[in-house]
Amino acid sequence: MRKVAFALFLLLCPSSLSLQGQEPFCTQVANYFMDVRLDIERQTITGKEWVTWTNSTDSPALELWFHLYWNAFQNNRSTFLKEDGGRGSDLYRFGREDWGHCRIGSIQIIESADFDPFDLTSRIRFRQPDDGNPFDQTVISIRLPQPVAPDQTIDLVIAFEAKVPKPVSRTGVHNQYYFIAQWYPKLGVFQDGEWNCHQYHRASEYYADYGTYDVQITLPSSFVVGATGEHREQEDNGDGTTTHRFFQHSVHDFAWVASPHLQRFTEEYAYASDKTTEITLLLQPYHRKLRDRYLNAVKNAVRYASLWLGDYPYSTITCVDPAYNSRSGGMEYPTFFTGGAYFLSRPGIPRPEAVTIHEFGHGYFYGLLGSNEFEQAWMDEGMTSYLDAAVYREAYGDPVFWRNFFGIPVTFPQVRIPIESEGISSHRMTWNRDEMQRNAWQYMDTESYGANAYAKAALLMLTLRRYLGEEVFDPMLKAYSTRWWWRHPRPSDFFAVVSEFAGQDMSWFLDQFIYGSGHLDYAVGRITNRPVPPQKGWFGLEYRTGQEDRPGEQVYESEVLIRRLGEVKVPVKVLIRFSDDRTMLLDWEGQYRWKKYTFRSSAHVTQAVVDPDFVYVSDINRTNNSRMLKPARLAPWRWAAVWLHWLQHTLELFAFIGS
Amino acid sequence: MKALLNFLKGFHQSASLPQLILLVYVVNILVAIPLAVTLFDSLQDSFGDSQVTERMSQGFDYLWWEEFRDDNEGLEATFSPALLGKGAVLSSLENLIRWKFLSFPPWLLLSACFYLVMRTLLAGGILHTYSMKGNGHSGQELLKGAAAHAPQFAGILLCGWLSWLVILAPLSSGLNSWVRHTARNSYSEIAPFILNLLVSAVIFALFFLIQMVLDYTRISVVIQERRSLWHAFRAGIGLVARHPLSTIALLGMMLLVQAVATAAYLLLRALIPQDGPLGVAAAFVLLQAFIFTLAWIRCWQFSSQMHLFRYLN
Numbered sequence: 001m002r003k004v005a006f007a008l009f010l011l012l013c014p015s016s017l018s019l020q021g022q023e024p025f026c027t028q029v030a031n032y033f034m035d036v037r038l039d040i041e042r043q044t045i046t047g048k049e050w051v052t053w054t055n056s057t058d059s060p061a062l063e064l065w066f067h068l069y070w071n072a073f074q075n076n077r078s079t080f081l082k083e084d085g086g087r088g089s090d091l092y093r094f095g096r097e098d099w100g101h102c103r104i105g106s107i108q109i110i111e112s113a114d115f116d117p118f119d120l121t122s123r124i125r126f127r128q129p130d131d132g133n134p135f136d137q138t139v140i141s142i143r144l145p146q147p148v149a150p151d152q153t154i155d156l157v158i159a160f161e162a163k164v165p166k167p168v169s170r171t172g173v174h175n176q177y178y179f180i181a182q183w184y185p186k187l188g189v190f191q192d193g194e195w196n197c198h199q200y201h202r203a204s205e206y207y208a209d210y211g212t213y214d215v216q217i218t219l220p221s222s223f224v225v226g227a228t229g230e231h232r233e234q235e236d237n238g239d240g241t242t243t244h245r246f247f248q249h250s251v252h253d254f255a256w257v258a259s260p261h262l263q264r265f266t267e268e269y270a271y272a273s274d275k276t277t278e279i280t281l282l283l284q285p286y287h288r289k290l291r292d293r294y295l296n297a298v299k300n301a302v303r304y305a306s307l308w309l310g311d312y313p314y315s316t317i318t319c320v321d322p323a324y325n326s327r328s329g330g331m332e333y334p335t336f337f338t339g340g341a342y343f344l345s346r347p348g349i350p351r352p353e354a355v356t357i358h359e360f361g362h363g364y365f366y367g368l369l370g371s372n373e374f375e376q377a378w379m380d381e382g383m384t385s386y387l388d389a390a391v392y393r394e395a396y397g398d399p400v401f402w403r404n405f406f407g408i409p410v411t412f413p414q415v416r417i418p419i420e421s422e423g424i425s426s427h428r429m430t431w432n433r434d435e436m437q438r439n440a441w442q443y444m445d446t447e448s449y450g451a452n453a454y455a456k457a458a459l460l461m462l463t464l465r466r467y468l469g470e471e472v473f474d475p476m477l478k479a480y481s482t483r484w485w486w487r488h489p490r491p492s493d494f495f496a497v498v499s500e501f502a503g504q505d506m507s508w509f510l511d512q513f514i515y516g517s518g519h520l521d522y523a524v525g526r527i528t529n530r531p532v533p534p535q536k537g538w539f540g541l542e543y544r545t546g547q548e549d550r551p552g553e554q555v556y557e558s559e560v561l562i563r564r565l566g567e568v569k570v571p572v573k574v575l576i577r578f579s580d581d582r583t584m585l586l587d588w589e590g591q592y593r594w595k596k597y598t599f600r601s602s603a604h605v606t607q608a609v610v611d612p613d614f615v616y617v618s619d620i621n622r623t624n625n626s627r628m629l630k631p632a633r634l635a636p637w638r639w640a641a642v643w644l645h646w647l648q649h650t651l652e653l654f655a656f657i658g659s
Numbered sequence: 660m661k662a663l664l665n666f667l668k669g670f671h672q673s674a675s676l677p678q679l680i681l682l683v684y685v686v687n688i689l690v691a692i693p694l695a696v697t698l699f700d701s702l703q704d705s706f707g708d709s710q711v712t713e714r715m716s717q718g719f720d721y722l723w724w725e726e727f728r729d730d731n732e733g734l735e736a737t738f739s740p741a742l743l744g745k746g747a748v749l750s751s752l753e754n755l756i757r758w759k760f761l762s763f764p765p766w767l768l769l770s771a772c773f774y775l776v777m778r779t780l781l782a783g784g785i786l787h788t789y790s791m792k793g794n795g796h797s798g799q800e801l802l803k804g805a806a807a808h809a810p811q812f813a814g815i816l817l818c819g820w821l822s823w824l825v826i827l828a829p830l831s832s833g834l835n836s837w838v839r840h841t842a843r844n845s846y847s848e849i850a851p852f853i854l855n856l857l858v859s860a861v862i863f864a865l866f867f868l869i870q871m872v873l874d875y876t877r878i879s880v881v882i883q884e885r886r887s888l889w890h891a892f893r894a895g896i897g898l899v900a901r902h903p904l905s906t907i908a909l910l911g912m913m914l915l916v917q918a919v920a921t922a923a924y925l926l927l928r929a930l931i932p933q934d935g936p937l938g939v940a941a942a943f944v945l946l947q948a949f950i951f952t953l954a955w956i957r958c959w960q961f962s963s964q965m966h967l968f969r970y971l972n
Contacts (some may be wrong), residue, residue, distance in 0.1 A: 625709070
């Protein structure tokens with residue numbers, strides 16, 4: 001098989017990629033044909049990749065830039081591991097053989113109509129565009145002997161060795177479970193006349209151009225393998241190894257998993273009347289009883305995402321149940337992702353469902369739209385977080401609150417977690433640390449990265465849905481998605497679609513969330529009701545004694561103070577309820593710091609609620625949004641008693657043992 | 660048989676002196692109430708006059724709780740929906756066995772320490788009262804007993820804490836780091852889960868064993884009128900060493916009674932709807948009955964152990 005590999009490549013590339021009868025969905029800018037071998041003794045992946053790259057921009061490319069992500073794991077001075085600060089890894093226990101790397105043995109231009117053969121190996125330069133860290137070798141540049149002109153294609157062959165590290169982050173080997181991601185020399189994105197090729201950072205994911213991946217992997221025959229794309233064929237080499245071939249066009253990455261322990265389950269799923277896809281679940285044997293939950297979660301994700309974001313276009317989906325301690329859980333790659341589960345997970349606890357839906361959802365915002373996760377992480381993470389929260393609730397309802405006691409999950413069915421809670425807590429705790437739109441590695445800390453890229457952006461999406469209304473938001477989101485498939489949208493592109501569907505320029509709204517670091521908090525300041533005293537004194541020429549008004553017709557002057565406590569200014573509705581059960585819904589533009597409403601009526605105000613429809617889910621203090629004249633006084637008694645139960649029992653238990 | 664006999668004797672004696680149980684219960688609630696009032700104020704402040712009051716009267720407002728948790732630390736941080744129903748019992752058990760109480764807010768830790776000291780003093784009085792035959796079960800005698808044995812009992816309490824610091828804490832830490840090490844190379848999460856449970860069980864058993872020895876040490880101080888803690892401790896450990904089956908069987912019975920009482924309480928509590936003042940009041944009364952029962956079980960244990968001590972000596 002391997003002998004025909006190169007011949008096959010020559011047929012496929014360079015510029016006349018036929019895709020073996022398949023029509024690509026988009027321009028295939030960066031195409032990779034790989035022939036690699038996994039050596040489980042040396043923990044290495046060695047082989048060659050043939051790359052064809054087309055300059056799809058209007059500027060000539062004088063250099064080529066590549067990511068060598070695994071060099072982040074070759075020593076503790078890399079930018080990734082410095083930023084990690086030892087949190088996400090067990091570096092202190094790393095031995096000589098545990099580190100990873102990605103080394104290029106040679107890189108050559110293949111002869112073509114536009115280029116002469118040329119050995120580029122000596123021109124490799126490590127680059128550190130983000131922080132200048134000389135120990136970081138995760139990016140290289142190569143000066144070309146001649147520029148790649150617009151629309152011109154260059155063909156390269158690269159010999160490389162990737163050393164599989166112990167699990168560090170998203171990749172590595174653990175107990176014969178190989179999760180192999182970001183493992184090969186991979187081109188950056190040439191755009192705006194320069195290479196967008198960032199170093200590997202702890203708090204960042206990826207960005208790449210679309211293309212075709214045709215990958216042959218040789219490894220021990222006992223291994224079960226899963227990867228991006230279709231499993232085209234496999235051939236027993238007769239030496240205890242098997243070569244597997246995977247193929248996928250119109251994607252921007254390729255990842256794979258291999259382990260002798262994985263169990264494979266495959267189902268064809270029709271998610272619409274004329275649409276099917278093949279779902280493959282690679283499951284750890286000790287999670288066997290979670291098989292149906294995983295598969296149902298994938299099906300729900302495909303079904304709703306197709307409905308809301310456009311029909312899933314690929315013919316395969318591979319979901320991997322990550323091995324324990326492999327650090328590969330909860331990650332997305334084109335057509336291929338990892339979930340995460342716990343063997344005691346009970347129905348109602350959203351594991352593995354939530355993470356499965358989330359990672360599949362990335363297949364849209366990261367996979368199909370190709371958002372730049374280095375520079376606009378929120379456009380993937382935040383939108384995906386919104387999607388997973390919405391899909392989960394549509395499919396399963398609100399999850400129940402649960403907690404582990406002695407490692408055993410215990411559910412509290414009386415407490416449900418509403419969608420409005422998605423992300424609000426981390427936003428509340430970190431709102432003033434950063435603006436949402438930042439390079440992923442330039443947030444104040446990891447917490448702020450999570451709060452902005454995931455939580456705040458998800459809150460923005462839900463807020464937008466409620467502000468615009470489902471009838472506007474849902475078609476808007478679908479249009480944004482399908483229009484930008486395979487096109488790398490930027491924030492302005494999202495703004496444009498939102499404004500188009502809203503029928504107005506929505507920058508006033510989006511700017512505050514995306515480029516601002518203020519918080520949103522509207523509150524009911526106070527309610528006052530004063531009986532209007534009878535008229536007494538001179539009123540023009542008439543003297544009134546105060547006795548003229550008929551008894552029993554008490555009139556009240558009521559005042560409701562609404563306050564804007566945060567920096568974010570949005571129009572709000574205010575609901576006023578009167579003692580005669582009348583209600584009044586008022587609009588306030590929400591610009592100044594406060595607004596007073598006064599009423600004169602025989603009924604007094606009993607309740608005021610600002611934003612009664614809970615449009616602004618990013619309001620960091622929801623409790624102060626309402627005020628009642630007669631609140632239910634039972635609540636603190638009831639819950640103080642619950643806490644007292646715990647306290648008295650704790651004291652008694654301690655005393656039972658301690659004295 | 661010896662254990663059962665003395666278990667029944669203990670029941671009889673403790674039931675015949677309910678005032679002692681009441682005293683233990685009163686100390687519990689007196690320590691708990693100031694903290695509960697503090698939390699009550701915090702809850703009331705947080706609820707304010709908002710619609711949350713209605714939602715929290717009828718059920719649990721998860722969004723409000725997140726706000727409350729995020730905006731507060733200290734005592735308020737211990738309030739969580741995980742304290743509902745069986746969660747409260749599991750939580751206090753886990754806090755004890757997995758040393759999570761160390762992360763309690765200072766006021767709670769101080770109150771717990773104060774409570775242990777109070778209970779230590781009371782234990783002297785209770786054992787002294789139980790040790791008296793015939794009349795003399797007056798409050799004065801109780802105080803006399805408490806004061807007379809206070810130095811030794813304080814010493815025993817310190818021994819208990821020392822045993823935690825010197826034996827259980829290092830053992831627990833060692834076992835836990837062994838589990839973590841094993842977990843790193845483990846094929847699945849099942850083995851670490853089982854190992855963690857086993858470690859908890861071992862620590863739990865050792866904890867009880869040590870406390871049982873210290874209980875017999877206390878009894879030795881009272882009924883053998885020992886001034887020397889060392890001699891009392893030798894008497895306590897000697898008794899357990901000579902009669903492991905009887906002493907452990909008695910302890911097992913007491914733990915079983917406690918487990919049954921807890922299960923009964925949780926079942927009854929689940930039957931009470933708490934969406935109205937009557938329900939809340941009924942739940943409170945039931946809770947106090949439960950705490951009273953736990954206090955009774957502790958007194959019952961003292962009495963049974965004292966009878967067993969006498970029986971075996």
